[in-house]
C-alpha cells in the first residue's frame with residue numbers, strides 16, 4: 001500500500017474542477033486524481049495537463065452511479081488505505097433559457113448536485129485520513145436562495161440540530177412540491193439550482209458537526225464554498241473570473257495547513273467565511 005498522500009477532484013475534466021486539479025498538481029504534495037464520468041473526456045483533460053508539465057492521475061467517477069463511486073472507494077482503500085483531500089466539484093445547472101419544465105429541472109438538478117454529492121460523501125468520508133480536507137463546491141446561489149425561502153424553511157436550514165435525514169426529506173419535498181405546482185406556496189424560492197445548493201451547504205454543516213462528534217481528534221476540516229462567477233460552460237463567457245481564479249477558494253480550503261483548526265463547517269467565499 002502506498003503512503004503517498006492522495007487528493008480526488010470530482011468533475012475534473014473541465015471548468016473549475018479542471019483548474020482545481022491543475023492547482024493541486026502544483027501545490028499538493030502527493031497524487032492528484034482527476035476524475036470524470038466519461039473516461040475519454042477525462043483522458044483528454046489529463047493529457048492537456050501533462051502538456052503543461054503536470055502529472056495528474058485519472059480515475060473514472062460518475063457521481064450519479066453508486067457502482068462507480070464504490071469502485072473508486074475500493075481503489076483508494078486498496079492503493080492508499082484512504083484519502084487525504086476530497087473536492088466535490090461536479091455539478092450541473094440548466095441554462096436560464098432552457099424550456100425543460102421546472103419540475104424536471106428540479107428533479108434532475110437535485111439528483112446530481114445534492115443526492116449524488118451526498119452519495120460520494122457517504123462512501124468516501126469514512127476514508128478521509130486524519131488532518132484530511134473536504135471541500136463541497138456549493139454556490140452563493142445557496143445564500144440568495146435561502147434568503148428567498150419562507151421563515152420556517154430558513155429556520156430549518158440554519159438550524160444547528162438539523163439531521164441529514166431531515167435535510168434529505170426537505171430536498172425530496174422541494175422536488176415533489178415542484179411536481180405538484182405548489183413549491184412557491186410551500187415557501188420555496190423559484191430556483192432549482194439555488195435549492196440544490198442550499199442542500200450542499202447545509203449538508204456540509206451537518207457533516208462537519210458529525211466529524212466533531214465522531215472524529216474530533218482526527219482534525220479533519222470540511223467546508224462548503226463558492227468559487228465566484230466563473231467563465232465555464234456552466235456560467236458562460238461573461239462571468240468575471242477565469243477558471244484558475246475560480247479554483248482559488250476551493251484549493252485554499254483543500255490545502256488548509258495541517259495544524260489549522262478552521263474554517264470548519266463553514267460556507268466560504270473569496271477565502272472568507274460567510275454568514276449563513
Ligand SMILES: NC(=O)c1ccc[n+]([C@@H]2O[C@H](COP(=O)([O-])OP(=O)(O)OC[C@H]3O[C@@H](n4cnc5c(N)ncnc54)[C@H](OP(=O)(O)O)[C@@H]3O)[C@@H](O)[C@H]2O)c1
Pocket residue numbers: 010011012013014015016017036037038041061062063064089090091092093112116137138139140226227228229230231232233234235239
Ligand atoms: N461557474 C460558476 O460561475 C459557478 C458558480 C458557483 C458555483 N459553481 C459550481 O462549481 C462547480 C463546477 O462548475 P463549472 O462552472 O466548472 O461547470 P462545468 O464547466 O459545467 O463543469 C461541470 C463538471 O461537472 C461534471 N459532472 C456533471 N455531472 C457529473 C456526474 N454525474 N459525475 C461526474 N461528473 C459530473 C461535468 O462533467 P461532463 O463534462 O461529463 O458533463 C464537468 O466536469 C459546480 O458544482 C457548480 O455548481 C460554478
